[in-house]
Amino acid sequence: MDGNGRWAKARGKDRIYGHFEGVESVRAVMEAAVEWGIPYISFFAFSEENWGRPEQEVLALMELMGRTMVGELDNFLEHRIRFVVLGNRARLSDELNASIDRMMAATAGGDALTMILFLSYSGQWDILQAAEKMAHDLMNHPGQPVRPEDLSRHLVTAGIPDPDLLIRTSGEKRISNYLLWQTAYTEFVFTDTLWPDFRKEAFREALEEFASRDRRFGKIK
Ligand code: IPE
Numbered sequence: 001m002d003g004n005g006r007w008a009k010a011r012g013k014d015r016i017y018g019h020f021e022g023v024e025s026v027r028a029v030m031e032a033a034v035e036w037g038i039p040y041i042s043f044f045a046f047s048e049e050n051w052g053r054p055e056q057e058v059l060a061l062m063e064l065m066g067r068t069m070v071g072e073l074d075n076f077l078e079h080r081i082r083f084v085v086l087g088n089r090a091r092l093s094d095e096l097n098a099s100i101d102r103m104m105a106a107t108a109g110g111d112a113l114t115m116i117l118f119l120s121y122s123g124q125w126d127i128l129q130a131a132e133k134m135a136h137d138l139m140n141h142p143g144q145p146v147r148p149e150d151l152s153r154h155l156v157t158a159g160i161p162d163p164d165l166l167i168r169t170s171g172e173k174r175i176s177n178y179l180l181w182q183t184a185y186t187e188f189v190f191t192d193t194l195w196p197d198f199r200k201e202a203f204r205e206a207l208e209e210f211a212s213r214d215r216r217f218g219k220i221k
């Protein structure tokens with residue numbers, strides 16, 4: 001999700017106003033995912049690097065995320081959505097972690113859609129913490145061959161399928177330390193649309209582009 005700040009700036013408003021409007025896009029995309037039977041949807045809400053933004057913006061974002069997720073509980077339960085937060089949770093406040101734990105426990109039975117919020121996440125951090133655990137395993141079983149699955153099962157995304165499609169909004173064409181390992185064969189769609197303007201129609205267009213791709217996974221057809 002990118003372009004909230006620019007969206008607000010274009011309207012002469014404070015950046016946080018763009019984040020508020022971005023929440024409406026999350027809701028619209030999530031509802032479309034439920035309607036279209038998409039089993040998993042992830043949102044990169046806050047990166048490890050985003051901690052370096054001005055304190056006022058970081059605090060406003062954390063407050064917005066905490067308040068919004070708690071306010072969505074009825075919606076999640078009604079639509080049988082499982083809510084999951086993945087990232088470096090040690091950096092989040094106790095209060096936010098408590099809300100996340102409550103939301104994850106309350107929605108654990110959701111079987112229509114898994115909605116993942118990547119919070120204080122970076123791909124390199126994820127690979128490093130997984131490598132540390134893998135190194136520990138190897139010390140206990142020296143000489144054992146190491147396969148990609150051995151790292152995958154220590155990533156915070158263990159048990160969640162790798163993404164088929166990654167959409168980046170706002171005209172930027174880079175991965176910015178998102179899911180580095182998990183996107184080995186992901187299809188990328190880049191759109192100039194700013195995140196607060198990315199609603200159901202924009203999502204449909206991205207899915208149509210995805211549907212037109214010829215995925216070979218390094219093989220030939
Ligand atoms: C995305 O919008 C939201 C977060 C990264 C939290 P930005 O805040 O990056 O908006 P721009 O890129 O400054 O327009």
Ligand code: MG
Pocket residue numbers: 002003004
């Ligand atoms: Mg940005």
